[in-house]
Amino acid sequence: MLKIRLLGAQGCGSAIVEAMLVTAKIPYTYEQVDCGADSPTRARLLEVNPLGQVPAVILQDGTVLTESAAIAMYLNDLAPDAKLIPPTDHPQRAHFLRWFVFLVAALYPTWTYGDDPAKWLAGDAKAGKALRAATDEHRKIMLGWINAAADEKGPWFLGKTFSVIDLYFAFMSYWRPGRSWYEANVPRLFAIAEKAAENPKIGKLIEAHMG
Ligand SMILES: N[C@@H](CCC(=O)N[C@@H](CS)C(=O)NCC(=O)O)C(=O)O
Structure with a gap:
């Protein structure tokens, strides 16, 4: 089973990626972080994403995928039937x-x-x-x-x-x-x-x- 780990924060854009994952029926593990400058999880977040932003995804082979649009494109490739992105021949x-x-x-x-x-x-x-x-x-x-x-x-x-x-x-x-x-x-x-x-x-x- 493919392993995807999502670093996310309460109420943030990582929730949109969670919605993509559940729509695409792709299992994932979730790691809660806090983007705040004084947060105890700040160092961990920066280690994964130097921008200090969520969403940040870690793929099975350790590749880091940030930027929600890049994540959407990647998930669409994994699960095209979920139709997150209209196919190349779609009129719109x-x-x-x-x-x-x-x-x-x-x-x-x-x-x-x-x-x-x-x-x-x-x-x-x-x-x-x-x-x-x-x-x-x-x-x-x-x-x-x-x-x-x-x-x-x-x-x-x-x-x-x-x-x-x-x-x-x-x-x-x-x-x-x-x-x-x-x-x-x-x-x-x-x-x-x-x-x-x-x-x-x-x-x-x-x-x-x-x-
Ligand atoms: N371009 C990024 C934007 C991500 C973003 O701005 N995330 C916010 C949370 S909703 C964040 O982490 N803010 C903290 C910061 O920018 O320091 C994406 O599409 O994923």
């Missing part, structure tokens, strides 16, 4: 690729830089507050674009075709600006998150991480 493949990469390359960093802004500004709390506010605002604009790119009728981002993008929103919708903002401002993304949570395995993970 290009649309999927664009917004999947946008999610991790443009949207996700708004939390990375806004979550602990003083870190990037030599502890300058005032500048940190401004960075947090600016990244929070920019995220809302980007979420609006993603919402407009989502299929009007749903239930998934790609309409009738489920993909890993749907799993991202099942969890990301709990991060700033939060669920009520989603419901009021990006209803397609909110509906996708709700739909994904109907799967009891995903619902259980949401409860464990976001409840």
